[in-house]
Each structure stands twice: as C-alpha cells, then as structure tokens.
Amino acid sequence: MSSTMSSTQPPIIDIRGLSLAYARDGRRTEILSALDLAVPRGQFLVIVGESGVGKSTLLRVLIDLAKPSSGTVRLETDPGTLTPMALVFQDARLLPWRRVIDNVAFGLERHGLSKPERRARAAAMLKLVGLSDLAGRWPHQLSGGQRQRVAIARALAVEPEVLLMDEPFSALDSFTREGLQDEIQRIKAQTGKTVLFVTHDIDEAVYLADRVVVLAGSPGRIAADVTLAPPRPRQRRDAALVEAARHLRAELSRRSAEL
Ligand SMILES: Nc1ncnc2c1ncn2[C@@H]1O[C@H](COP(=O)(O)OP(=O)(O)OP(=O)(O)O)[C@@H](O)[C@H]1O
Ligand SMILES: [Mg+2]
Numbered sequence: 001m002s003s004t005m006s007s008t009q010p011p012i013i014d015i016r017g018l019s020l021a022y023a024r025d026g027r028r029t030e031i032l033s034a035l036d037l038a039v040p041r042g043q044f045l046v047i048v049g050e051s052g053v054g055k056s057t058l059l060r061v062l063i064d065l066a067k068p069s070s071g072t073v074r075l076e077t078d079p080g081t082l083t084p085m086a087l088v089f090q091d092a093r094l095l096p097w098r099r100v101i102d103n104v105a106f107g108l109e110r111h112g113l114s115k116p117e118r119r120a121r122a123a124a125m126l127k128l129v130g131l132s133d134l135a136g137r138w139p140h141q142l143s144g145g146q147r148q149r150v151a152i153a154r155a156l157a158v159e160p161e162v163l164l165m166d167e168p169f170s171a172l173d174s175f176t177r178e179g180l181q182d183e184i185q186r187i188k189a190q191t192g193k194t195v196l197f198v199t200h201d202i203d204e205a206v207y208l209a210d211r212v213v214v215l216a217g218s219p220g221r222i223a224a225d226v227t228l229a230p231p232r233p234r235q236r237r238d239a240a241l242v243e244a245a246r247h248l249r250a251e252l253s254r255r256s257a258e259l
Contacts, residue, residue, distance in 0.1 A: 044195045055220075099137065
C-alpha cells in the first residue's frame, strides 16, 4: 500500500486547496477544508467517510452543483465530450411515466441527437448493464437492483469520461449488491472510464477500488489514501484486501476518536 501515483499523464481531475462552507443559522460552517486530490485517468477511486463529512458535497462540486469557497478544480476532459461527468445516486430517480428505454435516453435529449439515435444508444447501454429484455417495462415493474442498473445505463448513455457514484448500492440487499459490484467492475473494464465511488461499506470499497481515500474530520480532510494492488477479478476474502479493510477501519475509528 502506498499513496504515490505512477501515472505520467496529467490527472483527469485535479483538485487543489478546495474549501467549501455552507451558511447555516446565519453562520458559515466549513464542510471541506484545503483538500488536494488528483485522480489519474481510468482510476477506480473510492471515497469513504462518516455520514456528514462531505462526500456528496465533493461530488456535487465536481458536477457543478455546489460552489467551492476557495481552491481550484481542474478537469482534463476531452472538449468534444457531451458531458464530462455523470452522477448515479443512492436511489435510481427514474421518471415513472417513461419506459425503461426512454429513461435511459432521457439525458440525450439536450444533445441534439435524433430519436432513433437516442433509442439506439439507450439500447446499447441497456445491453451493457444486461437489461435488454426489460427495455419496454415501466420503472414500477422493476426490482430495486434493476432500477439501479437502469440508472447506471442512463448515466453511461451521455458517454461521460468520469462516472460519479454516490452510495449507488447501499439501498440494496447484500446479494444484489454483490452482483452489482461485479457488474460495475465489468463495465469499468469494458469502458475504461474513471470512476469516483462513494460508500460507507469498507468491504465494498476494498473490493472495488484501485485506491481508497478516507475523508474525516470537521471540516473534512483526507485522512488516509491507500492504493490497492490485487489484480482483477478479485476474491472477496483476498488476504491483501482483508488487511486493507482492517487498516481503513482502524484509521476511521482513530480519526473519529480524535474529534
Ligand atoms: N445545501 C446545504 N446547505 C447547508 N448545509 C449542507 C447543505 N448540503 C449539505 N450540507 C451539510 O454539509 C455536510 C456534508 O454533507 P454531505 O451530504 O456532503 O455529507 P456526506 O458525507 O455525503 O454524508 P452521508 O454519508 O450521510 O451521505 C453535512 O453536515 C450537511 O448537513
Ligand atoms: Mg452523501
């Protein structure tokens, strides 16, 4: 385990000195403070940390939904990309009045593609997540895991260079969750995308990640930055992953004891 990066390419995301404060009860509360984080292209980065530490806020900054008080966020994304980043939430947030295929095509409407082009791309994304057979269903006719796969297909349809995922599997039972963990690794391998994935689940983090960053403290800072080397496909009980999980748990409890 180490915190060094070997890539010589410029990072796809380069965050320097990022601070963010919200005004609450007439007072400014700093949520994130002096955060530096460089993400190499193609990395599967997992962010863990206690509830309220600022994980979702960090993703919101990246997708331009929250404005930092100071610092810079540099994106080395391709200027020709439709959407540099797409976000998958904890709940699928599908439109109930649209069939599955039209939910997946939804984000493409503002990109000037014709309806047949949108449908074709949506169908390809449904195939990628293994849901081709359900294209004509309504969201209420899907299981939670299927809905989440539709949300992933919808995010991928706009061909983002970076896929942001905010606790995307935490509302699912452990059996479905493990299936989707394998699926997202397969999709990652197939598309080569950079993934920023937030979770509370340390076992999930070490199973998925090339690198795990721990956010801790108030305001939130990077408390640990761990690279995970085991090759894929991984074994859930791999000794190196079990050891990394133990180290991260110890780091998290040490940090929360300090506060
Ligand atoms: N729009 C807002 N205005 C004021 N405070 C906010 C706003 N959004 C979030 N916060 C506060 O910022 C802090 C960080 O919130 P954030 O949602 O980023 O946490 P999180 O790490 O994602 O937590 P969780 O694991 O529970 O999702 C919390 O204390 C939250 O109450
Ligand atoms: Mg959150």
